[in-house]
Amino acid sequence: MRPDAAAALEARATTLTFGGVLRSEWTKIRSLRSTVWTLVATVVLTIGTSALLAWAVSAHLEPSFLADVDPVRDSMSGLMFGQLTVAVIGAMAITSEYSTGTIRTTLTVVPRRVTVLTAKLTVLACVVLVCGLLCSFVSFFIGQSFFANATVTDRDGAADTVTHLDLHVALTDPGVLRAVVGGGLYLAAGGLLALALGALLRNTAAAISTAIGLLFVVPLLANFLPSAWEANVVKWLPTNAGSAIWSLRPTTGDNPMLGPWTGYGVFVAYVLTALLAAAVLLRRRDT
Amino acid sequence: MIEALHLSKRYGERLAVDDLSFEVLPGRVTGFLGPNGAGKSTTMRMIVGLDAPSGGSVTVCGQPYTQHGSPLSTVGALLDARAVHGGRSAYDHLLSLAHTHGLRRRRVQEVLELVGLAEVSRRPVRGFSLGMSQRLGIAVALLGDPEVLLFDEPVNGLDPEGIVWIRGLMRELAAQGRTVLVSSHLMSEMEHTADDLVVIGKGRLISSCTVDEFIERNCRTEVRVTTPEPARLVALLEEHGGTVRSEPDGSLVVGGLDAVRVGDLAFDGSVRIHQLVSVQASLEAAFMELTRSSVEYQASPSVGAPEAEVRS
Structure with missing residues (x-):
C-alpha cells in the first residue's frame, strides 16, 4: 500500500487551495483534445471570415456607404462567428462534466462549489482572452491591408467610376487599440456567458443553443422590431451592447450604440447576472 | 469514523432515506447492505455532501465532510467508476484531482501503479473496460491517502482476480486503521470481507452489528x-x-x-x-429474509419454486 512512507505523509499534509483548484481546471481544459481543437477552429473561423468580409466590404464600397465604414469593426466581423465556437467551449467546460458524471468527482474532491465555478471561469476567461486577442489582432492587420486600398465604385452616372481610397487606421489612432483589444474581451465575456448557461442548464445541447440564441439569433430577430422601438431596444441587447467595445463608430446601420465601455459594461452585467444565478444554484442543487 | 444521525432524504413524494442512524468505525471494514434502491448510494452521496440531507446529519471524523480543510485526504470515494470524461487519460484525470490539494505527480504515478493501470495511464479513458474504470475509481479514492474510504459496489465489472485483489485491499486499508465503508447488494460479497454490517431496506435501518452478531441473530x-x-x-x-x-x-x-x-x-x-x-442457514439466506419486505422491485415467485426455500 505505501511503498514510500514519506510520500504518504506528504499526501496527508496537503490542503485544498484556490490556486490548486485553478491548476486543476487548467489541467482539465488542456488535457482534452476537443477543447484544443475547438480553440483552433475558433481562430481559423474568426480570422477566415473576418478576412473574407473585410475584403468584400473594402472592394465593394459606394460613396453613400463611406460614412458607415468602420475599418476596425469591418475587419473583425468574424468575431460574430467566432463567438459560436467560443460558446461551445464555454458551455462544455461544465456540461461535459455533467454528461460524463465527472462533476460528482470534482465536487467531492472540492466540496466548496463556488470555488470550483470561480476557478473554471478564471481559466476559461484567460484561455478565451488569449485566443480572442490572437483572432482580433490578426484579423485587424489583415483587414487594414484591404482597407489601405479600398475600392469605391460610383454607379451614379452612365458609366461606373472607380476610385481607390486609403481608409486604413493604425493601432496608434484614437480608440483603435481599445477596439482591437476589445475584440478579445468580447469573446472572453461571451465564453463566460456560455459557461454560466452550462452551469444553469447542466446540458450541453440546451446550453449551447441558448447561448447561440442569445448571442446570435436575438440580434437578428431585433431587426424585425418596429423601428420606433429599434433605436431604444437594440442597443441594449447583449451582442450589440458588447460589440460597442470593438467598434470605432457609435452606430450600427441607423441605430445608435452605447459607448464602448458602457456597452461592454452592460454585456458584462448580463454575464455576471447569469454567473451569479449559476453560483446560487450550484450551491443549492444536489449533484 | 462516520456518524449518521436521523439522516433522511426526500425526493418529491419518495423517501429515499428515512431516519437512518449508524456508526462506521475505524480499523474495520463495514459492509453497507441493502437491495437495489434501498438508499445506499443516496446515503453515500450525502456523506460527501453531494446531496443535502432533507433531515438529520452525517459527519466524517467529527465534522461535516464539506467543512474539512483537506477533503481529499479525509475521504476517498468511489461512487461511480464511469464518471470520467472519456477523452481524458487516466493520468490527466488523476493529475487534475491531485492539483486541487497540491499533491505531487509522483503520488499520481504511485496510485496508478498500485491499481495496476500504469501502463495504460496515457490512453483515453473511453477505451477502458468496466474493470479498468473501477481500478481508476479506486486510484482516485486512494489518491489523497484518506482516513475514510467509501466504495459503492466496487466489485462490479471486476474479473475474479480483481475481486480477490480489492477484497485484500479493503482488509489492508482497515488494518492500517482506516474507516472502510463498502456498499453491496450481495451479502455473499461481504461475508468474508466485512467485520461490521449496516443493513438497510427502503431507506430504513434494518440492522447494524458485527458480522458474527448478524449470523448469531439471524442464521x-x-x-x-x-x-x-x-x-x-x-x-x-x-x-x-x-x-x-x-x-x-x-x-x-x-x-x-x-x-x-x-x-x-x-x-x-x-x-x-x-x-x-x-x-x-447461509448469511445470504438470512439477508434475503431480512430484506424481503423491503425489496423495491420484486419478481413474483416462479412457477414451481420449491416451498422449502421459504423458511419461517
Whole structure:
C-alpha cells in the first residue's frame, strides 16, 4: 500500500487551495483534445471570415456607404462567428462534466462549489482572452491591408467610376487599440456567458443553443422590431451592447450604440447576472 | 469514523432515506447492505455532501465532510467508476484531482501503479473496460491517502482476480486503521470481507452489528434428518419441543433441537436414522429474509419454486 512512507505523509499534509483548484481546471481544459481543437477552429473561423468580409466590404464600397465604414469593426466581423465556437467551449467546460458524471468527482474532491465555478471561469476567461486577442489582432492587420486600398465604385452616372481610397487606421489612432483589444474581451465575456448557461442548464445541447440564441439569433430577430422601438431596444441587447467595445463608430446601420465601455459594461452585467444565478444554484442543487 | 444521525432524504413524494442512524468505525471494514434502491448510494452521496440531507446529519471524523480543510485526504470515494470524461487519460484525470490539494505527480504515478493501470495511464479513458474504470475509481479514492474510504459496489465489472485483489485491499486499508465503508447488494460479497454490517431496506435501518452478531441473530441452525419411519420420528421430536417440516426429498428439517439431541431422542425411541446433519442457514439466506419486505422491485415467485426455500 505505501511503498514510500514519506510520500504518504506528504499526501496527508496537503490542503485544498484556490490556486490548486485553478491548476486543476487548467489541467482539465488542456488535457482534452476537443477543447484544443475547438480553440483552433475558433481562430481559423474568426480570422477566415473576418478576412473574407473585410475584403468584400473594402472592394465593394459606394460613396453613400463611406460614412458607415468602420475599418476596425469591418475587419473583425468574424468575431460574430467566432463567438459560436467560443460558446461551445464555454458551455462544455461544465456540461461535459455533467454528461460524463465527472462533476460528482470534482465536487467531492472540492466540496466548496463556488470555488470550483470561480476557478473554471478564471481559466476559461484567460484561455478565451488569449485566443480572442490572437483572432482580433490578426484579423485587424489583415483587414487594414484591404482597407489601405479600398475600392469605391460610383454607379451614379452612365458609366461606373472607380476610385481607390486609403481608409486604413493604425493601432496608434484614437480608440483603435481599445477596439482591437476589445475584440478579445468580447469573446472572453461571451465564453463566460456560455459557461454560466452550462452551469444553469447542466446540458450541453440546451446550453449551447441558448447561448447561440442569445448571442446570435436575438440580434437578428431585433431587426424585425418596429423601428420606433429599434433605436431604444437594440442597443441594449447583449451582442450589440458588447460589440460597442470593438467598434470605432457609435452606430450600427441607423441605430445608435452605447459607448464602448458602457456597452461592454452592460454585456458584462448580463454575464455576471447569469454567473451569479449559476453560483446560487450550484450551491443549492444536489449533484 | 462516520456518524449518521436521523439522516433522511426526500425526493418529491419518495423517501429515499428515512431516519437512518449508524456508526462506521475505524480499523474495520463495514459492509453497507441493502437491495437495489434501498438508499445506499443516496446515503453515500450525502456523506460527501453531494446531496443535502432533507433531515438529520452525517459527519466524517467529527465534522461535516464539506467543512474539512483537506477533503481529499479525509475521504476517498468511489461512487461511480464511469464518471470520467472519456477523452481524458487516466493520468490527466488523476493529475487534475491531485492539483486541487497540491499533491505531487509522483503520488499520481504511485496510485496508478498500485491499481495496476500504469501502463495504460496515457490512453483515453473511453477505451477502458468496466474493470479498468473501477481500478481508476479506486486510484482516485486512494489518491489523497484518506482516513475514510467509501466504495459503492466496487466489485462490479471486476474479473475474479480483481475481486480477490480489492477484497485484500479493503482488509489492508482497515488494518492500517482506516474507516472502510463498502456498499453491496450481495451479502455473499461481504461475508468474508466485512467485520461490521449496516443493513438497510427502503431507506430504513434494518440492522447494524458485527458480522458474527448478524449470523448469531439471524442464521438459525437446523438439523436435517433422514429416516425410514418419518411419522414416528416427527411425533417423538414434536413431543420434545422440536418443530419439524418435510422436505420434498423426504428428509425432515428440525428446528429448536440440536443434532445431538435429535440423535439421542431417536436412539431412545428406537427410530432408525440414515442421515443426521446440522445445517446453518447461509448469511445470504438470512439477508434475503431480512430484506424481503423491503425489496423495491420484486419478481413474483416462479412457477414451481420449491416451498422449502421459504423458511419461517
